[in-house]
Amino acid sequence: MSEDKTKLAIIIPCYNEELIIKSTVETLLKVLDALVSKGKISSESYIYLVDDGSKDSTWAIIEDLHSRFGTRVKGTKFIRNYGNQKALIAGLLGVKEVGCDCVVSIDADLQQDENAIEKFIDEYHNGAEIVSGIRNDRKTDSFFKKYTALCFYKLMNLLGVKIPPNHSDFRLVSYKALEILEKYSESGLFLRGFFHELGLKTAYVHFDVKPRALGSSKFNLFSLTSLALNGITAFSVVPLRIIAVIGVLTVLGSFLLALEVIVEKYILHTTPDGWATLVILFAFFGGLQIFCLGIIGEYMGQIFNEVKGRPRYIKEKELV
Ligand code: UDP
Ligand code: MG
Numbered sequence: 001m002s003e004d005k006t007k008l009a010i011i012i013p014c015y016n017e018e019l020i021i022k023s024t025v026e027t028l029l030k031v032l033d034a035l036v037s038k039g040k041i042s043s044e045s046y047i048y049l050v051d052d053g054s055k056d057s058t059w060a061i062i063e064d065l066h067s068r069f070g071t072r073v074k075g076t077k078f079i080r081n082y083g084n085q086k087a088l089i090a091g092l093l094g095v096k097e098v099g100c101d102c103v104v105s106i107d108a109d110l111q112q113d114e115n116a117i118e119k120f121i122d123e124y125h126n127g128a129e130i131v132s133g134i135r136n137d138r139k140t141d142s143f144f145k146k147y148t149a150l151c152f153y154k155l156m157n158l159l160g161v162k163i164p165p166n167h168s169d170f171r172l173v174s175y176k177a178l179e180i181l182e183k184y185s186e187s188g189l190f191l192r193g194f195f196h197e198l199g200l201k202t203a204y205v206h207f208d209v210k211p212r213a214l215g216s217s218k219f220n221l222f223s224l225t226s227l228a229l230n231g232i233t234a235f236s237v238v239p240l241r242i243i244a245v246i247g248v249l250t251v252l253g254s255f256l257l258a259l260e261v262i263v264e265k266y267i268l269h270t271t272p273d274g275w276a277t278l279v280i281l282f283a284f285f286g287g288l289q290i291f292c293l294g295i296i297g298e299y300m301g302q303i304f305n306e307v308k309g310r311p312r313y314i315k316e317k318e319l320v
Helices: 021-037 058-072 084-098 116-125 143-158 175-183 191-197 221-235 238-268 275-307
Strands: 008-014 046-051 073-077 102-105 130-135 167-174 202-207
Touching (some): 008 084, 021 046, 021 116, 046 058, 046 084, 084 102, 084 191, 102 116, 116 130, 116 202, 130 191, 143 221
Parallel strands (some): 008 046, 008 102
């Protein structure tokens, strides 16, 4: 069969993955070989590992794999641990520089089904610029992780960031999406939100999650919370707006309270002198202060959006 010209890169963020990285790379090379022999990708396709500042022998193993497999296994190493999102971004921008037509990101523990990569490529050949992996279920997750993840996606949707639930960082993106990514200079970019709101043609592929074969999860409560907070604050200024709404509600509440207090004072004569004035002023100015904070929040939201320096728009086509 004639060789397809699609050069696929597979990027893998790795943090202390010495137990598993070798077998992962060997498995993925087999996946690449199978796709080459089916004529779906070019034989120049490769794997690109990003060592996120591992403290174990992960990098030494990556060097060894590079010397065994040559340019089919490339890699880069961070000076320290920056977290999985930064490692993924480095991988995406790294393979753009090295050269590729599309890139798939997958975890080092291969919990995501590597056989779904073929479906990703099929969708890419059908014209999708982004193919998102959606987990079939969360059976392999702990009770805690399952429900916190569910709450996170619900909250994101409420705040206006419409990411489908059970979305993952297992996805294919085209070279075109990488060119757009390069225009986003903000350092705290949340990739799931970013790729979702790009507006490029997106396909979804469902996959089964396997339990981690070796080693343990590199995420803890702290890193998961910070990922979630980053996701929310990078894509939504709604929390700031909520402050203004609370302020307005409190001021309205103070008017209702005023009515009640006036009835108590002038009709029922049940309140001591001065009490009515104090209560009304207290509630009114409390509300006013919260409302003012909300207004400041609106301006902060504007500043926040400006400093991120996102491109104003991305043109899809142009006739000149
Ligand atoms: N990872 C990383 N930097 C970190 C934490 C994790 O590059 O600070 C990588 C890790 O090596 C793996 C992927 O991110 O390839 C997902 O991590 P893990 O499998 O531990 O997460 P889980 O499956 O438990 O969500
Ligand atoms: Mg995992």
